[in-house]
Amino acid sequence: MLNMNFEQRVVVHSNALEWQPSPAAGVERKPLARENKEQGHATSIVRYAAGSRFKAHPHPGGEEIFVLEGIFSDESGDYGPGTYIRNPPGTQHAPYSSEGCVIFVKLHQFNPSDSKVVRIATEQTPWLPGQGGLQVMPLHSFEHENVALVKWPAHEKFKPHRHFGGEEVLVLSGEFKDDLGSYPAGSWIRSPHMSRHHPFVEQQTVIWVKTGHLPVGD
Numbered sequence: 120m121l122n123m124n125f126e127q128r129v130v131v132h133s134n135a136l137e138w139q140p141s142p143a144a145g146v147e148r149k150p151l152a153r154e155n156k157e158q159g160h161a162t163s164i165v166r167y168a169a170g171s172r173f174k175a176h177p178h179p180g181g182e183e184i185f186v187l188e189g190i191f192s193d194e195s196g197d198y199g200p201g202t203y204i205r206n207p208p209g210t211q212h213a214p215y216s217s218e219g220c221v222i223f224v225k226l227h228q229f230n231p232s233d234s235k236v237v238r239i240a241t242e243q244t245p246w247l248p249g250q251g252g253l254q255v256m257p258l259h260s261f262e263h264e265n266v267a268l269v270k271w272p273a274h275e276k277f278k279p280h281r282h283f284g285g286e287e288v289l290v291l292s293g294e295f296k297d298d299l300g301s302y303p304a305g306s307w308i309r310s311p312h313m314s315r316h317h318p319f320v321e322q323q324t325v326i327w328v329k330t331g332h333l334p335v336g337d
Contacts, residue, residue, distance in 0.1 A: 122152035123160065125285070125334050126311050133164050134305035145171025151307050154227070161226040162307070167191070172215030180227030182206040183266075185289070185327055189220030198238070203258045203266075205229075205237035223289055223327070233261040241268055251275060263331035271295070271326070276319040285333030286310045293324025312336060 122129045131151050138147035145168035154160040160180075167189070184191065184204040191198045193212040198204060206212065208229050237259055246254035252275050256268040263284045271293070279298075288295065290306045297316040302308060310316065312335045 120154055121150055122309070123154055125309075126336070128299075128311060128314060129307075129309045130300065130302065131307045132303070132305060133307055134303075136164075138166060141165070143171060143173045146173065152309070159227050161224075162228075163224055164221065164305075165224050166221045167214075167216035167219055169219040170215075170217065171219075173213060175211055175213035177209070177211040178206055178226060179208055181208045181229030181233070182210070183225040183228065185223040187221040187223055187291075189216060190218050191216055191220045191222050196238070199240070199242070201240065201242040203237065203239040203241055205235065205259060207234045207236060210236075228332070230261055230264065233264075235259070235261070246270060251277065253277070264329065265331055266327075266329045269326050269328055271320040271324040273323050274319075274321060277317070279315060279317040281313050281315045282310065282330050283313065284331035284335055285312050285314065287329045287332070289327040291325045291327055293320060293322050295324050295326055296320060309333075 133149050133151065136149040138149060141148050147166045149164040152162040186198050186200055186202040188200055191214065193214045208231055239258055241256055244256055246256055249255035249269065252272045254270040258266040258268065288308045290302050290304050292304050295302045295318065297318040299316055312333055
């Protein structure tokens with residue numbers, strides 16, 4: 120197992136990790152959190168070489184994807200950089216990439232009742248005003264879980280706050296900061312239920328963020 124204690128804060132600088140082979144030729148990955156080697160809960164950065172593919176397979180616990188680079192494809196279509204995808208529990212597909220791609224992928228982490236299929240081309244979706252100078256792009260909500268992109272203008276600060284159900288961040292560009300550290304592009308941060316921080320940036324920064332989805336304890 121890797122980073123499966125949800126009561127602990129985890130920071131991974133994914134750009135510093137080595138790529139590891141997967142069961143499919145030409146597909147490599149950088150595990151960020153993993154329950155078992157090839158099944159169960161997993162969060163990873165995955166790289167497809169041009170022409171590589173996976174055989175058709177199911178996702179009994181759902182699959183969530185954000186395309187970071189290139190074109191990711193399956194039977195439902197071709198998805199370029201910035202595409203957000205949710206394949207709910209019980210779905211299956213045979214993914215591939217003709218030109219190569221890099222994706223952020225989360226497996227087996229859906230609420231069993233969350234059955235919505237999502238496809239959002241974020242590069243073609245307008246930003247909405249958020250608190251202070253922030254801009255927000257909502258991607259998905261279900262019960263306590265919320266997923267969004269957040270764009271921070273240079274020198275923006277946000278008030279100290281806690282997250283019921285935790286917070287998970289992937290830094291897409293720029294450098295995200297808080298009172299605990301600095302996180303350049305490619306950093307993945309998972310903070311437990313009711314953890315507290317005081318975030319800010321010095322340069323324009325875009326993050327993928329999910330809140331309210333981690334165990335809340337007894």
